Amino acid sequence: xxxxxxxxxxxxxxxxxxxxxxxxxxxxxxxxxxxxxxxxxxxxxxxxxxxxxxxxxxxxxxxxxx
Numbered sequence: 032x033x034x035x036x037x038x039x040x041x042x043x044x045x046x047x048x049x050x051x052x053x054x055x056x057x058x059x060x061x062x063x064x065x066x067x068x069x070x071x072x073x074x075x076x077x078x079x080x081x082x083x084x085x086x087x088x089x090x091x092x093x094x095x096x097x
Contacts, residue, residue, distance in 0.1 A: 034060065034074060041069075041079060 032039050032052060041050065041062065051063035058074035061082075068082040 032062075034072070037074075037077070039072060039077075039079070 032041060032050060034052070045064065048064065050069075051061075052072070053061050053063070055061045055071075060072040060074065062069045062072055062079065070079045070081045072079045
């Protein structure tokens with residue numbers, strides 16, 4: 032993908048696919064694919080940080096003896 036004159040490689044897995052990119056804060060971009068947030072691109076740092084995995088529960092509930 033390109034932001035301004037800068038070319039950013041996300042992954043070969045996305046080659047030829049439609050990837051959503053939306054600026055959510057000044058120079059911070061949310062990268063989405065198939066309705067799932069994949070990561071955040073920091074334009075100043077020039078890197079992508081992964082978003083939380085939507086398929087893994089945040090908390091595991093313990094079983095109660097009652």
